[in-house]
Amino acid sequence: MADLTRETGVPVPTIKYYLREGLLPPGRPIGRNQAEYSQAHVRRLRLVRALVAYGGLSIAVIRDLVRHLDDPDVSGGDLLGAAQLTVTARHDPPPGPGRDRAERIIDDFMARHGWHDLERHPSRQTMIGLVTSLTELGREDMLDVLDDYAVAAEQIAEADLRIVGELRDRERVLEIVVLGTQLGDTIITSLRRLAQAHVAQRIHGPSPSGQSPSGSSPSGPAPCGPFPSAGTWSG
Amino acid sequence: MADLTRETGVPVPTIKYYLREGLLPPGRPIGRNQAEYSQAHVRRLRLVRALVAYGGLSIAVIRDLVRHLDDPDVSGGDLLGAAQLTVTARHDPPPGPGRDRAERIIDDFMARHGWHDLERHPSRQTMIGLVTSLTELGREDMLDVLDDYAVAAEQIAEADLRIVGELRDRERVLEIVVLGTQLGDTIITSLRRLAQAHVAQRIHGPSPSGQSPSGSSPSGPAPCGPFPSAGTWSG
Known part of the structure; x- marks a missing residue:
């Protein structure tokens, strides 16, 4: 498990959590309290981390997706549709x-x-x-x-x-x-x-300063107010 | 003020709040505790309500925008730039x-x-x-x-x-x-x-059911899970 952490940067307690939640399949047991993890684990761990960090998905939704991933009866097209739906909000307008x-x-x-x-x-x-x-x-x-x-x-x-x-x-x-x-x-x-x-x-017309709205430097702090200084957007 | 409410559907306490916060200019006084409101007020009230409800903007930001709106020294182009920036998030990546x-x-x-x-x-x-x-x-x-x-x-x-x-x-x-x-x-x-x-x-390939992923009817409840029923997305 230390190797998994070294390869992915994911801390051991987080890996244990993913294993408990079924997001990561167990490793191959090679002794008491020891298991072997493969490159497939590294890849799956990177995927889960990316879905958690950037997909905005809950653990339950990721578990369902991962289950579909490992289910040979779910076709590639079904997987595509399932993944698209998880990231699609639904807002029903009131009737009228x-x-x-x-x-x-x-x-x-x-x-x-x-x-x-x-x-x-x-x-x-x-x-x-x-x-x-x-x-x-x-x-x-x-x-x-x-x-x-x-x-x-x-x-x-x-x-x-x-x-x-x-x-x-x-x-x-x-x-x-x-x-x-x-x-x-x-x-x-x-x-x-x-x-x-x-x-x-x-x-x-172009902005006279040759710069776009925000007056701060690219690596500087965010602008205090929402407004550009006068004249940066000439109209 | 009752007329304003009738025309816009905005409740009187909300109108009073907007007046206090400077989002809506005061009416023309026509007696004790009475003021006259014009079609300009109706329009401004609709705008403010829309910005609150759909713009996701804070009262402070709307007040600044409205101030720009009423300032003849702010050109149309500046107003456009200011409005665009209020709805633009800024996420600075860490250096590296x-x-x-x-x-x-x-x-x-x-x-x-x-x-x-x-x-x-x-x-x-x-x-x-x-x-x-x-x-x-x-x-x-x-x-x-x-x-x-x-x-x-x-x-x-x-x-x-x-x-x-x-x-x-x-x-x-x-x-x-x-x-x-x-x-x-x-x-x-x-x-x-x-x-x-x-x-x-x-x-x-098209979905065999001739329908897209969700199995619920358009006016029915949202689907329980994130997944389409098997086969609705053939691959």
């Missing part, structure tokens, strides 16, 4: 006329983009809730972005599925889907911010 | 060789996409942190998606800036930037999930 209208808007939208057979996908419910909110806020004009967003989302998904690649290496599928979805969401929203700043500079 | 390498990767990447003058944008730091994490997890292969993501992010940003439109209507700029960034992030990540399911169906 606003929701019925939003449901029609989303169904038209999905049909327009050829996204079929997804009537029961949890993200369809989330979209209906978001559209309900926007229309109730009187901001139906913001729905004009949806078609552009859908085209961009499909390009993102193509890249995602290309990275998952062949479904044969099951641990890789699980790790990439969970990390790629959670870290990937943050990557996409960060790139969106950068691209917004880039496009805004192009439209409304 | 991994970070230095990630910094070079991100700078090459941004130069490749012509994203200049963004050295101090908080999202550049977040990206460096994410790349550091991925390389430390041994998942550098996942960086292959970055260029496709950047192209998609720029399309999203073009749509975002188009919706903001002219910077003359300042309340609209503020509302759309804050709502469009916060709700927009959730829209984009939900569309990404749907598009992943759509592309996965295309590559790995």
